[in-house]
Amino acid sequence: MSLQVIDASVVYPGQRGRSSTEALHAVNLTVEAGEFVVVLGASGCGKSTLLNLIAGFVAPTAGRIVLDGQNIQGPGADRSVVFQKHALLPWLNVRDNVAFGLSLQGRGKAERYKISEHFIEILGLRGFEDAPVYTLSGGMQQRVGIARALTCDPKLLLLDEPLGALDALTRERAQELILRVWDGSGKSVLLITHSVEEALFMGTKLIVMSPRPGRITHTFELSFSRRFLAGQTARSVKASADFIALREQVLQIIFADEEAA
Amino acid sequence: MSDNPAARPAAPVVERRGLLARLARARPTQPGEIYGVPGAGETRMLSIATIAVLIFIWWLSTTLGWVKPLFVPAPQAIVQDFVTILRRGYTGEPLWLHVGISTARVFGAFMLACLIGIPLGLAMGISPVMRGIFDPPIEFYRPIPPLAYLPLMIIWFGIGETSKVLLIFLSVFAPVALGARSGVRSAAIEQIHAAYSFGATRWQVLMRVILPSAMPEILTAMRIGIGFGWTTLVAAEMVAATSGLGYMVLSASQFLQTGIVIMGIIVIAAIAYMFDLIMRMLERRLVPWKGRM
Numbered sequence: 001m002s003l004q005v006i007d008a009s010v011v012y013p014g015q016r017g018r019s020s021t022e023a024l025h026a027v028n029l030t031v032e033a034g035e036f037v038v039v040l041g042a043s044g045c046g047k048s049t050l051l052n053l054i055a056g057f058v059a060p061t062a063g064r065i066v067l068d069g070q071n072i073q074g075p076g077a078d079r080s081v082v083f084q085k086h087a088l089l090p091w092l093n094v095r096d097n098v099a100f101g102l103s104l105q106g107r108g109k110a111e112r113y114k115i116s117e118h119f120i121e122i123l124g125l126r127g128f129e130d131a132p133v134y135t136l137s138g139g140m141q142q143r144v145g146i147a148r149a150l151t152c153d154p155k156l157l158l159l160d161e162p163l164g165a166l167d168a169l170t171r172e173r174a175q176e177l178i179l180r181v182w183d184g185s186g187k188s189v190l191l192i193t194h195s196v197e198e199a200l201f202m203g204t205k206l207i208v209m210s211p212r213p214g215r216i217t218h219t220f221e222l223s224f225s226r227r228f229l230a231g232q233t234a235r236s237v238k239a240s241a242d243f244i245a246l247r248e249q250v251l252q253i254i255f256a257d258e259e260a261a
Numbered sequence: 262m263s264d265n266p267a268a269r270p271a272a273p274v275v276e277r278r279g280l281l282a283r284l285a286r287a288r289p290t291q292p293g294e295i296y297g298v299p300g301a302g303e304t305r306m307l308s309i310a311t312i313a314v315l316i317f318i319w320w321l322s323t324t325l326g327w328v329k330p331l332f333v334p335a336p337q338a339i340v341q342d343f344v345t346i347l348r349r350g351y352t353g354e355p356l357w358l359h360v361g362i363s364t365a366r367v368f369g370a371f372m373l374a375c376l377i378g379i380p381l382g383l384a385m386g387i388s389p390v391m392r393g394i395f396d397p398p399i400e401f402y403r404p405i406p407p408l409a410y411l412p413l414m415i416i417w418f419g420i421g422e423t424s425k426v427l428l429i430f431l432s433v434f435a436p437v438a439l440g441a442r443s444g445v446r447s448a449a450i451e452q453i454h455a456a457y458s459f460g461a462t463r464w465q466v467l468m469r470v471i472l473p474s475a476m477p478e479i480l481t482a483m484r485i486g487i488g489f490g491w492t493t494l495v496a497a498e499m500v501a502a503t504s505g506l507g508y509m510v511l512s513a514s515q516f517l518q519t520g521i522v523i524m525g526i527i528v529i530a531a532i533a534y535m536f537d538l539i540m541r542m543l544e545r546r547l548v549p550w551k552g553r554m
Contacts, residue, residue: 056457089470
């Protein structure tokens with residue numbers, strides 16, 4: 001798997017006399033197999049537009065999005081998306097929500113459930129298979145959302161602030177869980193987040209974006225998740241001196257953008 | 262000893278309950294209640310009491326002769342009329358037949374309206390072409406009282422069952438179609454986008470995301486629709502009917518049989534209420550997730 005965003009710009013046309021806005025300006029980005037890319041930035045910097053571009057919901061005004069040598073033409077199961085909320089189907093129970101993508105692909109019931117079983121297990125949803133999703137807590141609902149995206153066996157998992165609505169404690173647990181699921185799966189992940197700490201902890205590559213027009217201003221290579229996966233506790237990783245130093249550095253970049261606005 | 266202030270009973274705490282306390286709401290709620298929820302509280306006893314008081318006033322005013330029986334017969338006279346008609350029927354037809362034929366007209370028209378109105382409403386919701394075509398005629402006829410176009414129905418379709426059912430159909434059709442149309446917008450954009458990102462086709466998104474999401478609103482529209490159906494029944498049975506509850510009420514009124522008029526009204530109300538209960542039950546069964554996600 002290899003994804004290239006090449007000189008991509010997105011311009012939203014102005015409505016009723018207002019001038020058009022350039023949500024993304026000449027963005028270049030590469031996501032290689034097994035990479036965990038995190039996108040961070042002040043609000044209005046085009047993070048979500050970038051994700052929509054890669055998901056295939058939005059076409060670039062200029063530039064190209066190339067996945068394994070082919071231009072992206074609309075959304076597809078090789079790029080499953082997990083949203084912050086409201087994306088589960090309340091008329092289906094947990095098992096059928098997890099198997100939803102497979103059912104869209106026309107797989108038989110036995111096969112669907114067999115594949116779903118695995119992801120229900122690793123995301124800690126065992127025992128809740130028959131529960132209606134609206135009875136679950138926010139954290140569990142997000143795990144259903146992640147399990148559902150994984151059953152489609154995407155090459156690239158697109159996470160659009162999936163943990164943004166969770167409480168702090170649940171959020172940390174979910175970060176660890178996602179890292180463990182990602183580790184060794186060989187899958188690539190693109191995560192959009194507002195939390196600098198989450199970004200540094202989870203990513204192998206950090207992209208910092210700036211608004212007006214939305215563009216990439218900084219790129220950092222990260223290895224904090226490696227330390228966690230090698231056995232160090234999440235808290236001690238997040239409390240280490242180099243983590244804190246980088247966190248403050250990134251925060252300053254983002255605050256400078258906010259103040260410039 | 263009795264001078265010891267600690268031994269004196271504390272001043273009684275004034276317990277303020279009921280509506281005034283709720284309106285004033287100076288104090289926190291009891292555990293288990295939520296502070297500041299508008300309209301919270303049980304209403305069943307109040308409703309039962311209201312009905313009892315209304316019937317009592319009705320009984321009192323007829324028994325004391327405040328109103329003539331021609332205008333308002335006594336409650337017991339209505340019961341008497343009901344028993345008589347239950348035994349002997351009305352105009353040669355047993356009561357169950359009047360009930361049956363009216364229910365068949367309303368329910369038949371309702372089914373037809375759902376069968377056509379729901380798919381059309383959904384189509385209007387998802388296709389600007391369909392919306393452009395069907396929006397003007399539906400919005401044009403919707404606010405017109407059925408009695409106004411009743412003569413047209415008779416001129417065009419005669420005095421048979423067609424015009425009766427069609428009149429009820431038209432009154433049910435608009436709310437059902439418009440409900441289905443706005444139900445299309447119930448699906449969250451995240452649900453739709455997620456489905457597409459799992460490789461769904463447009464048709465799959467429509468059938469497996471948009472349609473189920475629209476179900477709560479469609480069911481609500483059906484509930485409103487069948488209510489309109491019963492409302493239009495009497496108008497429909499003005500057309501040369503020889504049976505039906507609406508016919509019964511109309512013909513009884515011509516003979517100044519006020520008791521039968523009131524009885525007929527109560528029977529119609531009771532059946533309509535029963536239909537509403539069935540629709541509510543269906544709602545609980547089919548869309549238990551309504552408003553919860």
